[in-house]
Amino acid sequence: MNIVQNNKLLYYLKKWVDISETEEETILSAFKETSIKKKKDLLVPDDICEYIYFITKGCLRSYFVDEKGVEHIYQIRMDNNWISDLESFFSQRPSKYYIEALEDTQMLRISAEELEQLYKKVPNLERYFRILFQKAYVNALERLNSTMWDSAIDRYNNMLKENPDMFQRVPLVYIASYLGITPESLSRIRKKK
């Protein structure tokens, strides 16, 4: 297994919980390296999302397609973040979403069952995920509030401040959708500055 990829996962785990040397081994051996080429799908609707992925390098988007065939992006994730369809992953029921690579991407993956095993061997990993989901939940509520009550301009400026790197790596069409607006509106917002 690639040493650089390992280090990243453990580095982020150890930011939040204590992990012993033997546990490090156990964790690393439970994850499996995978990669996906740009424009390929990691998940498509009606499939069960079998894995949760830690992105070591690359970029992916999660989206769904409405009745009119329009894509709606609700997540864009880059290096050192987790991605999955948690609803499908934990319920083991068919997903509603796509997950697609926006760049050639390398990941570490683990299945739901393997993760359950790993929780037993490394209880602090469950603590890690408790903290991770807790923070993810707080962030999602923040984003909800911002979507409901801030103008598109404010949300754009905020994103520019919080995620400047995204603008370097992700086409504006996708960023627009993520912000909940049309590419035309985003273009007008950017022009005004």
Added chain:
Amino acid sequence: MNIVQNNKLLYYLKKWVDISETEEETILSAFKETSIKKKKDLLVPDDICEYIYFITKGCLRSYFVDEKGVEHIYQIRMDNNWISDLESFFSQRPSKYYIEALEDTQMLRISAEELEQLYKKVPNLERYFRILFQKAYVNALERLNSTMWDSAIDRYNNMLKENPDMFQRVPLVYIASYLGITPESLSRIRKKK
């Protein structure tokens, strides 16, 4: 401690994780019963949210006030749900939010520090919260997608289906804010049906 209140908390815990009889004792003795009168604040901005609360009976709303002095409700919680400002609770930093009782409300509360102690004594409780936050996160993303891409009418109908009881107990002004619209708009939506 009131036996009815106890049972509810344990009932919901045991839906998701195994709890032994001795652990039940430990959990119950860690929580403290409190109550709050209608229209009183459980939390105000700049205070640290000291507790996480399990509502055994009653109803509360969480909201913030913007620069123009307008209230924006992002959470309405009733019987058998948790409420807190998780951001403040876990960081122990000042909150941005209000939590106010919409009815006379009874709760079981625990402080951040007590909860940490309890995690050590009852590891499965951390598992419970891992599952709770995971589900809360998935729900928040669903709500985000709905807010971004569904019409106000669709969101109203959906809420009517998912939370009919809320309409019995919560004034429409608050429901409007929770849906991300004005009371005037909600009134017009309801008229059309």
Added chain:
DNA sequence: CCCTCTTCTTAACCTAGATCAATTTCATTT
């Protein structure tokens, strides 16, 4: 290095829901 496809921009027009202002209904206190 050209060709095709994707991304981005611009302009004219449209609409869902906001804002403002007034009135009615309901609930709580005295």
Added chain:
DNA sequence: AAATGAAATTGATCTAGGTTAAGAAGAGGG
């Protein structure tokens, strides 16, 4: 039962952002 204040409705008007349509600018594959 009256008085007061909060909640809900209604109508007129306004606006942020959507829709439609077209063209310009990039960029990756043959």
